[in-house]
Each structure stands twice: as structure tokens, then as C-alpha cells.
Amino acid sequence: MRSPYGGVIMDMNSRIETEEDFQVIKEYTLLPILLDMLARDMNELKKYKDKIIYNHILMYLKEIEHAVYPELQNAKRKMRTQDIRILSTEMNAQGIHVEYKVRGYIHHFTMLRSLVKAELMTMLMNMRRRLG
Secondary structure, rough: EEEEOOOOOOHHHHOOOOHHHHHHHHHHHHHHHHHHHHHHHHHHHHOOOOOHHHHHHHHHHHHHHHHHHHHHHHHHHHHHHHHHEEEEEEEOOEEEEEEEEEEEEEEEEEEEEHHHHHHHHHHHHHHHHHHO
8 A cells, every 4th residue: 555655554454464374374384294194104004005905095095195285285375475484383292383474574373283183184084075
């Protein structure tokens, strides 16, 4: 927004993060964790290669994995258009801590391990519904 004097007026709402901002940041943070979890589980399943259900479960996990990549790209695109950048992500035994910048203002959030797990399960269930 321009002032009548030629300068730029900063809209007070531009520095306030919205719920949509937070959701896209959370999604962008959790999707790579979901990919790691899927890779770990697919690797772990190799010891059950001789079981009948092995190929069915592996196919399902690969479908989920392939569905994650477009969602990650979509989150990345939204972050770019909303002027959001992840500055740092730290994972430890307690959970995850993310520092990010929204339209020039630095924010952060922490999710306990149990909440990360619950959020990942919700994401997984939603993807499963979409994949049919």
C-alpha cells in the first residue's frame, strides 16, 4: 500500500501470521518426516518378503509415498507466494522445534513428539481417504 507521500505503508496484518501460514509451515515440516517414516517402514518390511501380504502393503506404502511429493511441492509453492521461509528445524527426543520467517517477521513453534506422531497419523489417514 502506498502513502500519498510516496512511501510504502506497512499493513499491520502483514506481520501477523495467519492460521493458513501456520498450517502450510506445519505441513512443510511434517511431510519430510512422513517420507522418512515410510522409507524406514518399507525397509523394515523386507524381512517379510516371503509373506503373501508383503507386496500389498508395500504397494500401499509406495502409493502414499508418491502422494506426498506433490503435497510437499504445493506447500513449498504456497510458502513462496506467502513470503514464508523456514530458517531452522531441530529434532530431538522431545519433539521438533521450527524457526521460520513470515513476511519478514521471525516466529517459531515446538511440537512434542506425541503431537508430531498424532499429526502424522492424521496426515496418513487423510491421504488414505484421498487415494481411495
